[in-house]
Every structure is written in structure tokens, then in C-alpha cells.
Amino acid sequence: xxxxxxxxxxxxxxxxxxxxxxxxxxxxxxxxxxGVGSVSGExxxxxxxxxxxxxxxxxxxxxxxVCKNEKDVSGWDSLARRVGVLGRYPRAGHESSGWxxxxxxxxxxxxxELGGEGLLAVLDxxxxxxxxxxxxxxxxxxxxxAEVKLFGAWGSPFSRRVEKALKLKGVQYEYVEEDLANKSxxxxxxxxxxxxxxxxxxxxxxxxxxxxxxxxxxxxWGNGPSILPKxxxxxxxxxxxxxxxxxxxMPAIRKALLSVGEEGxxxxxxxxxxxxxxxxxxxxxxxxxxxSIGLADIAGNFIAYWYWVIAELQxxxxxxxxxxxxxxxxxxxxxxxxxxxxxxxxxxxLAGGLMARFRQTK
Ligand SMILES: N[C@@H](CCC(=O)N[C@@H](CS)C(=O)NCC(=O)O)C(=O)O
Numbered sequence: 001x002x003x004x005x006x007x008x009x010x011x012x013x014x015x016x017x018x019x020x021x022x023x024x025x026x027x028x029x030x031x032x033x034x035g036v037g038s039v040s041g042e043x044x045x046x047x048x049x050x051x052x053x054x055x056x057x058x059x060x061x062x063x064x065x066v067c068k069n070e071k072d073v074s075g076w077d078s079l080a081r082r083v084g085v086l087g088r089y090p091r092a093g094h095e096s097s098g099w100x101x102x103x104x105x106x107x108x109x110x111x112x113e114l115g116g117e118g119l120l121a122v123l124d125x126x127x128x129x130x131x132x133x134x135x136x137x138x139x140x141x142x143x144x145x146a147e148v149k150l151f152g153a154w155g156s157p158f159s160r161r162v163e164k165a166l167k168l169k170g171v172q173y174e175y176v177e178e179d180l181a182n183k184s185x186x187x188x189x190x191x192x193x194x195x196x197x198x199x200x201x202x203x204x205x206x207x208x209x210x211x212x213x214x215x216x217x218x219x220x221w222g223n224g225p226s227i228l229p230k231x232x233x234x235x236x237x238x239x240x241x242x243x244x245x246x247x248x249x250m251p252a253i254r255k256a257l258l259s260v261g262e263e264g265x266x267x268x269x270x271x272x273x274x275x276x277x278x279x280x281x282x283x284x285x286x287x288x289x290x291x292s293i294g295l296a297d298i299a300g301n302f303i304a305y306w307y308w309v310i311a312e313l314q315x316x317x318x319x320x321x322x323x324x325x326x327x328x329x330x331x332x333x334x335x336x337x338x339x340x341x342x343x344x345x346x347x348x349x350l351a352g353g354l355m356a357r358f359r360q361t362k
């Protein structure tokens with residue numbers, strides 16, 4: 001592999017495991033690695049640290065080992081799979097292939113103790129980020145993030161939910177803009193059931209449906225603020241309101257905004273009836289879950305922003321301060337929160353796009 005930069009390293013210890021409990025084995029004094037470990041010419045901090053710190057870190061690293069090949073990793077892989085941390089790059093249709101775990105990593109490299117190429121497998125069940133940076137510096141984190149791809153559409157409130165969650169968690173990702181009039185073969189391959197955006201691709205595994213993706217992001221990346229509360233009842237409530245917004249309120253609002261005449265009046269009344277529940281729920285609260293943005297708020301992005309753009313275009317007044325004071329306060333708070341504000345689609349562009357859509361459907 002001529003493109004691989006070889007970096008001599010000094011290793012004091014490697015962790016090795018047969019089970020999920022940690023143990024230390026001595027390693028060789030020189031060490032060659034490639035891929036993740038050799039992005040810069042420097043030895044990773046892991047290999048520079050003294051043994052006292054190494055041992056201290058083992059608190060965070062239940063297990064790691066150097067394996068000769070994938071077969072070796074696979075026994076370990078089943079353990080990792082049981083605890084839900086290991087994924088695998090797809091072999092085809094992907095620029096890279098190999099092993100990779102969600103909360104840690106398996107790094108191909110030259111390992112003299114194996115007499116050649118091998119895999120450093122680090123299974124970490126806690127303190128994921130501390131381990132990543134303690135062991136490998138920010139380089140691994142960057143590589144980990146690069147395996148996240150979002151197939152979306154700029155004007156889609158559903159795609160924007162996912163973007164919001166990724167940004168909230170500080171996850172770096174590659175964004176693929178889909179032309180919904182001419183969907184890419186990859187989108188159809190990754191979401192054959194609904195054939196819709198968004199789709200999140202994480203280590204080659206596709207996940208569809210925005211709210212499910214948002215939960216997946218929250219479960220997968222421990223860093224950043226929690227999107228779902230920890231308390232089971234609060235979690236259930238967050239899901240309840242997110243589902244209510246998604247399945248009841250959004251279709252009703254859309255219908256109220258797009259229907260005319262008698263049908264329009266009826267649709268407006270129906271939407272108001274549903275929105276009243278949201279207004280009551282938000283009374284005296286900044287966001288659905290309290291003081292910080294959570295699942296239901298992210299789910300409600302359509303009401304907070306897209307609704308206004310369409311309502312203005314159509315000259316319709318559905319959600320007014322006198323009828324829905326708490327909902328209006330929430331909407332203002334949501335779109336004006338610095339984090340949300342900078343990630344909303346451009347109003348003019350959105351209005352133009354929506355107008356074009358309306359003309360097409362007339
Ligand atoms: N329930 C889905 C809805 C996704 C959705 O409706 N996406 C639209 C874009 S806003 C789409 O891909 N439409 C393409 C189509 O219907 O063919 C989710 O939450 O992700």
C-alpha cells in the first residue's frame with residue numbers, strides 16, 4: 001500500500017481482552033500503523049502516555065485487543081454486537097471497508113507483535129469520547145464522523161429534523177442533497193419502503209423516518225445535550241407529543257393551509273381543535289420538555305417555521321396569538337433560539353420552492 005504513510009511508534013502497552021473485562025498485555029517497543037493512526041506523522045497520544053495513565057484509562061476501556069485478521073475480530077464482534085457497539089462497513093458501494101464500532105473503533109494497521117498487518121480493536125462501553133480522544137486524539141473522532149451520511153432535501157422539514165439532531169450532538173456528517181423529482185438509486189436502495197428523505201447512513205447501515213433517526217442519533221452519540229429525557233415517563237411523553245405533531249397536527253395544518261372554501265373552513269376548525277392540545281401542553285413552558293430543546297420540539301419544526309412561510313404565502317391566519325398564546329410563544333422561542341435560527345432554510349428560497357410546488361399541484 002504505497003499511499004500509506006508509515007510512522008514509527010513507541011508502544012508501552014496494549015490492552016487485550018478475551019471478555020469484556022479489561023486486562024493489559026505488554027506490547028513491542030516499536031509500532032507501525034496506517035489509516036486512522038497515521039493521519040499525522042505524530043504518534044498517537046495512546047502510545048506516548050506513561051503506564052500509570054494507561055492503567056487509569058483502563059477504567060474507561062473495558063476491552064481492546066490486537067487481532068490478526070477479521071476472523072479474529074469476529075468472535076469479539078459477536079460480543080460487541082450483543083452490546084450493540086460494532087458495525088461493519090459495507091464491502092460494495094462504499095469508498096471504504098473494514099470494521100468499525102459505533103462507540104469505539106477497529107483500526108487496521110501494521111502490528112509487529114503480529115508479524116504484519118492486524119487490527120487494533122477497541123471496545124469501549126463507557127466514556128466513549130474520553131477514550132477516543134485519550135487513545136487516539138481527535139483524528140479518530142474525525143474518521144468516525146466521516147462515516148455518517150445524510151440523504152436529505154434542503155426544504156424538507158423532516159430532513160431538517162435530522163440535521164438539527166446531528167448538529168445538536170456535534171456529529172460531523174456528509175450531506176447528500178436529493179432531487180425528489182429524480183431520486184438517486186442510493187436513496188431508493190436505502191429507503192425502498194418509503195422512498196423518501198431523510199435517510200441516515202451510519203457505517204453503511206441505513207435508517208429511515210426522521211423521528212426514528214433522531215432517536216437513533218440520541219442513542220448513538222452520547223455527547224451533546226440529550227434529545228430525549230432520561231426518565232421513562234418523560235421519554236414517553238416526549239414521544240407522545242412528537243407522534244401527535246407528526247401524525248395529527250402536521251397533516252391537519254397542511255390541509256387547512258391548502259384547502260379553500262367550505263373544505264378550507266372545516267379543515268381550519270379541525271386543525272384548531274388539534275392545536276389546542278399543543279397550546280395547553282406548552283402553557284408555562286419554554287419547550288415541550290422544559291427548558292431545553294427535545295424530541296417534540298424538533299418534531300414541531302414544521303409548525304414553528306414552515307407553517308408561517310406557507311400561511312404568509314396563502315394569506316391564511318390559523319395559529320394566532322389570541323387563540324394559541326403558548327404555542328405562539330413556543331414557536332418564537334424555537335425559531336429564535338440561536339441554535340435553531342442558524343440552521344433554518346432560507347425563507348425566500350423556501351417560499352419560492354413552495355410556490356413552485358403549489359403551482360404544480362394546482
Ligand atoms: N415520515 C417521513 C416523511 C418524510 C417525507 O415525507 N419526505 C418527503 C420530503 S419532505 C419526501 O421524501 N418526499 C418524496 C416523495 O414523497 O416521493 C419522515 O418522518 O421521515
